Amino acid sequence: MDKYNSEGYPDPTAAEALENVMREEKAKKYKPCVFICSPFAGDTARNLENARRYLKFAVEQGAIPFAPHLLYPQVMDDCDPDQRKLGLFFGMVWLRKCDELWVFGSYISAGMQAEIDKASKHRIPIRYFTEKCEEHSCNEEI
Template sequence: MDRYNADSYPDPTAAEALENVMREEKVKCYKPCVFICSPFAGDTEKNLKKARKYLKFAVEQGTIPFAPHLLYPQVLDDSDPEQRKLGLFFGMVWLRKCEELWVFGRNISKGMQAEIDKASKHSIPIRYFTENCREVQKI
């Protein structure tokens, strides 16, 4: 930000005002990144449909959601233990980049529990929702 006027004299007031306007605009555009945590294994068809619903819900709430179980199974074989392990690792890396973990549903799988534990360990806020996207708890 240029702190000098057209005559090259210091002009901190104008520079500060412009910085404040830019900061306010940034706040208006801000959308937090949230990690979507829901079951994948088992009835994968049904679970993927639910995950898409949760992702859409998060978008409607004004967030930038990430659901690794919608992404990595497209290129990794979940039935192969090594590829599953790799996909879970990728998800954990993304979890650390997110500001919140949103957990959906009552049934917590082993993979979901690992994500919850990781979020807790790194003080990432956790929000719990029902399968119908109603918030029931915030930690």
């Protein structure tokens, strides 16, 4: 980006305006990375089925989703406390790299609450959805 005018003088205002226009154009093409936050433990078969549905929903919304509870249990034992702790840590690392946290369902597990707290602490936008993938505010009864 040229920060000088045609006479060679610095022109930061014009340069900033052009950078803003370019940023907006890029944003139109940009797909946000979203972290899928939903229950895993308990009824794992049902929870994994739901997580796959939430992942598909995020793709349909034009996002690039990441669901650690669909990935790490394939190679780590969630019943082993050390492996579970490591898997949760891995998820938190990925959360920091995402643009948004999408929370699904009315039940918030301890692991989900930790993800919500981490996103809040780092000012990562949080969106709330029902199990039917309908968006709502976190204060609404679902």
